[in-house]
Amino acid sequence: PLRYPATCTFKGSAESEKYQYIIHGGKTPNNELSDKIYVMSVVCKNNKKVTFRCTEKDLVGDVPEARYGHSIDVVYSRGKSVGVLFGGRAYIPSAQRTTEKWNSVADCLPHVFLLDFEYGCSTAYMLPELQDGLSFHVSIARNDTIYILGGHSLANNVRPANLYRIKVDLPLGSPAVNCTVLPGGISVSSAILTQTNKDEFVIVGGYQLENQKRMVCNIVSFEDNKIAIREMETPDWTPDIKHSKIWFGSNMG
Numbered sequence: 001p002l003r004y005p006a007t008c009t010f011k012g013s014a015e016s017e018k019y020q021y022i023i024h025g026g027k028t029p030n031n032e033l034s035d036k037i038y039v040m041s042v043v044c045k046n047n048k049k050v051t052f053r054c055t056e057k058d059l060v061g062d063v064p065e066a067r068y069g070h071s072i073d074v075v076y077s078r079g080k081s082v083g084v085l086f087g088g089r090a091y092i093p094s095a096q097r098t099t100e101k102w103n104s105v106a107d108c109l110p111h112v113f114l115l116d117f118e119y120g121c122s123t124a125y126m127l128p129e130l131q132d133g134l135s136f137h138v139s140i141a142r143n144d145t146i147y148i149l150g151g152h153s154l155a156n157n158v159r160p161a162n163l164y165r166i167k168v169d170l171p172l173g174s175p176a177v178n179c180t181v182l183p184g185g186i187s188v189s190s191a192i193l194t195q196t197n198k199d200e201f202v203i204v205g206g207y208q209l210e211n212q213k214r215m216v217c218n219i220v221s222f223e224d225n226k227i228a229i230r231e232m233e234t235p236d237w238t239p240d241i242k243h244s245k246i247w248f249g250s251n252m253g
Contacts, residue, residue, distance in 0.1 A: 003028045006072040006088075008141075010039075010081070010117065022074070022083060022117070023054075025067045031103055033066035033090060039117065057117065062124035064113050065090050069135035072115075077144040077170035083115035084146050084168065087134040089154065107133025107154045112166060114175055129164065129179040136189040137162070140201055140220065144168050147227055149220075150188035150206070159208060161185040163227070184229055188214050199223065202232070215242075 005026030009019055023038040040054040070088025074081055089105045110130035114123050137151030148164040163185030169176040191206030191214065201220040208214040219232045 003034060004068065005034070006068075006070050006085070008072045008074055008083070010074045010083070022072060024072050024085065025064070025070060025088065027068040033068060035064065035066035037115070057120060059115065059120050059122045061122040062111075062113065063122050064124075065108065067108050070108070071137060071139035071148070073139055073141035073146050075141055075144050075146060075168045077168055080170040081117075082168060082170060082175065083113075083117060084141070084166065085113040085115060086110075086139070086146075086148065086166075087137055087151065089133075089135045105154070107135055109133060112177055112179075114168065114177065123175070125177045127166075127177065127179040129181050132156070132160075134162070138188065138191055138193050138203060140193065142222060144170075145225075147182075147220075149203070149229075150186055150191065152189035152207075157210070159187045159189050161187045163229075165227075182227065184227075186218060186229055213244075 003026035005023050008022050010022050011019055019042070021040040023040060024036070026034050028034070037057045037059060038054050039057050040052055043051045043053045064085055067088030067090045070085060072083055072085045074083050087110070088108045090108050092104050092106050110133050111124040111126055112130070114125065116122070132153050132155065134148070134151035134153060138149040140147045140149070144167060146166045146168075148162060148166065150159060150162055152159050163182040165180045165182055167178045167180070186203070187208055188203065188206040192204045194202050194204065196202055199222045203218040203220060206214045215234060215237060217232045217234060218229050221228050
């Protein structure tokens with residue numbers, strides 16, 4: 001169904017040239033939330049026509065509840081790969097729903113889910129550094145690590161200047177997941193993330209307050225596994241962008 005989900009690119013290995021696209025969750029135009037996960041891949045390219053195959057993937061174990069405003073990424077460790085799902089928003093439990101609060105949502109618990117796409121297994125991890133649920137954050141995956149920036153906490157109605165580093169180790173036994181709180185984060189939600197080269201990303205747009213667009217842009221760069229976030233020269237926004245009440249989009253190239 002039509003909806004806005006979390007999407008990520010998945011390569012069979014870090015060196016592989018074959019891509020798959022993982023699609024999870026989302027909200028439909030009818031305000032229904034999905035817990036489905038799909039794997040989409042290119043089957044063939046003929047005469048400028050591209051054929052896709054999309055298959056639903058069943059999960060067992062700690063299955064993430066239906067949600068939106070979350071992130072999903074893929075990390076690679078010791079020749080293996082796993083999906084990492086974090087954050088998002090879901091409807092309040094049915095026992096708490098009344099006629100007045102039927103469509104009320106709450107932040108999901110701040111669990112980190114590891115998803116094994118090959119075997120369809122999902123495992124949830126509780127990390128002491130992650131105390132509050134977050135939605136509409138920015139996530140960047142690099143090798144065995146994911147960086148979580150910004151986000152919005154619905155319970156407190158704040159956009160804290162978060163910067164978390166979640167590192168995933170995939171030995172032969174059970175995975176190890178560690179989280180580190182880093183300084184130098186930014187306060188932003190619903191921003192666009194675009195990769196400009198191997199070690200550099202650009203963050204555009206988003207909100208710094210509920211009714212205040214974020215007109216500043218940031219460059220996120222990596223060097224020797226260290227992350228640096230700095231402001232970049234602000235574009236000359238057109239009047240329709242400056243005065244628009246809505247501020248979101250997709251990859252800007």
